[in-house]
Amino acid sequence: MMNRRNGVRILLAAALVLLGVYLFVSGKQHQMFVDNMAVEIEGKAYAPEAAVRVAFDGGEPLELASGDRDVTQVVGPRHSVKVEVLNESGDVVKTLEGEFRWVSTKKSMFSVPAFLGGAPSPMIDSPVAE
């Protein structure tokens, strides 16, 4: 019975489903590991820095030494990140800001070396399933 009223109702229902999908994707909170270890992506090796300070989406920064791994929560698909490289006395030597996208629960680890080295995506395989 494809008359106008049903057509409008179906469109409305479809719009609501799309709204639901949008809410789900943009609102879902993910557990993300933050890694400062040596990693190899597509043949290129990235080395860790001695000390870094990482802040996601303008939130509280995490401090990582070489070989450290930490965990944090992020919400939604797109994120901003600010990485500050520190020297022995704690001063900021280099700052790098950028944006990245959440890929999947399999690749849910953010690699600081990969990000600093300019890899296409800083997300690498996570050690555990989410």
Added chain:
Amino acid sequence: MNEKLKAFIEEAGWPRVIIGLFLLSLFVAAPFVRVRVDASISDTLVRFGMNGILVLAMVPMIQSGCGLNFGLPLGIIAGLLGAVTSIQFNLTGVLGFAAALGMAIPLAVLFGIAYGLLLNRVKGDEMMIATYVGFSSVAFMCMMWLMLPYTSPNMIWGYGGSGLRTTISVEGYWLHILSDFLSIQIGPYLYIPTGMFLFFGFMCFLMWAFLHTKTGTAMTAVGSNPEFARASGIDVNRMRVISVVLSTVLAAIGIIVYQQSFGFIQLYMGPFYMAFPAVAAILLGGASVHKASMLNVVIGTLLFQGILTMTPSVINSLLQTDMSEVIRIVVSNGMILYALTRKVQAKR
């Protein structure tokens, strides 16, 4: 033969037949899921006896047109007060039981009169108000149980606390005083509480006899056709109050019978929801909101308690989970719903 079967089904009503068959099927299925049939029969019979008088208490108010007595807790409270006072005076055995009844009944009469006068002012909305009168009185008694000057050490909180405990055991006082009278024990699992049945039967007989007296028929007339009753010179309000008093007194008696079988007096929030199983039972037995008979009481209680006993035990064994509480909720409220939504034949 077919004609007779059809007539029986129409007389009994489809819901009852379906539930009866369901209950039968549960009993048949029981041995296959390792549920003992004799224990189940015994449980069902005991619960039947326990609840019968509480269901009977529904009849007077239905007959007089006051609707389903959701305010049953009021009468139950009278019974509780009688039972607790009897224990306070350390009365045991038949004397204790009789004393409990003796103190509960006058209280129930008082409560019933007040309750009845209230209901007379709110004709047409009795059921809703009855529910909340019942709830408020239970809540009020919650405060009272803490404050009333009872001192018997079996009843108050330990370590020098004041106020009555939530559950009080009647063991040593009048536990099973009715049930054990002339009881029959067949094997280790099948126990028939004959005494309780005799008492219940006696109450039903009294009710039946009362309904056939002049007052009783007047009461029924008030329920089925108030205008006609008034025109015939019957004092409608007086009949309604009498029915409420009867109902409240039966509730008081009913809870004491219940307690002697169950073994515990449940105070505080115990009586809160007790009206609902009784309502469900009598509706299941075929009563409507305006008309109820002894047969309704007996059949309804038997079917209802049977379902409440059998469904959980069979399904629990079948599915290896404990769903009894939830099933109880769904089944009893579903039955009340069904009765409430039946089309009323005659115009109100």
Added chain:
Amino acid sequence: MKALTTKEKIQHFLISNAVPIIFILMSAVAIPLSGFSPTYLVQEMLIRLARNSFLVLSLIIPIVAGMGLNFGMVLGAMAGQIGLILVSDWAVVGMRGLLLAALIGTPISVALGYICGAVLNRAKGREMVTSYILGFFVNGIYQLTVLYAFGKLIPISNAELVLSRGYGIRNAINLAGMRHGLDYLIPLRVGNLNVPLGTYLTIALFCLFIVWFRRTKLGQDMRAIGQDMGVAGAAGIPVEKTRIIAIIISTVLACYGQIIFLQNIGTMNTYNSHDQAGMFAIAALLIGGATVSKATIPNVFVGVILFHLMFVVSPMAGKQLMGQAQIGEYFRVFVSYGIIAISLALHAWKRQKDRERARRSLRGEA
């Protein structure tokens, strides 16, 4: 009719507002007894207004449509909770989580509301008792679902939500991710208090909606049905359908109201939160002066403040008066139920008096 004298006007005012007046008097006694400071009480009331107003407002429409107190609002509350359980499992946070929960709860509420409306149509004249029992019945089905189907038939991946036996939802669910999602959507601080501005704005919008709705054709139809079903039917209004729509609207709104309530508290009691939602909302509305056949927006706010004032103050007042806080707690349960009993009784009594007066005038007496 001659104009009422001042004395008669005062009498009339006292009788028609008996319930709120009794309540104000009780509060006037209990507040100093309890020992709470006025600032604390004002703060609590502001929070509770944000938390509960939406739920109470959802009761207005069925009253206008003549269907009495919608005890079936717990159905909407349950739908909202199911939405919140799923969203919690999916770890969607903040306002988006709440919206998603509302989005999921809405079709469930519509279905439940439709069932409720249809059942009530078959029990005309007994709507309140029927919706009351229906609430229990659906509660049973809700428990079956949440206790058994969730985890077995409906996959739940978040172990924190599930009981230790492997299926079934826990009783206390932490809604930390979505807590205050609506409250602090628009941040506002006054002194050192966070003001739930988002919720207040939503409530205001809802009030506007109710005012607007009353003026629409549907709203007018409902009022006509509320005044006299027979006359409305004769005038061509589809009575059965409109009643169902009234209940559906109320159920959906109760769903949103429960979500708003829970996001403010931050924890959900899977098996209890919805029960109390219905009871307290109805008690609050009646305390505010509404009756079974008439409810206005002021009733809602006055009622919420008075009811929750009593709620907060009773345990302490009971402790001072009787030495046991427990008595105060039972006292507030007693008052909640008692007030509903009194309101219903007063209303039914008034209705009976009106009927008798009409009948007497028909018979030609004075």
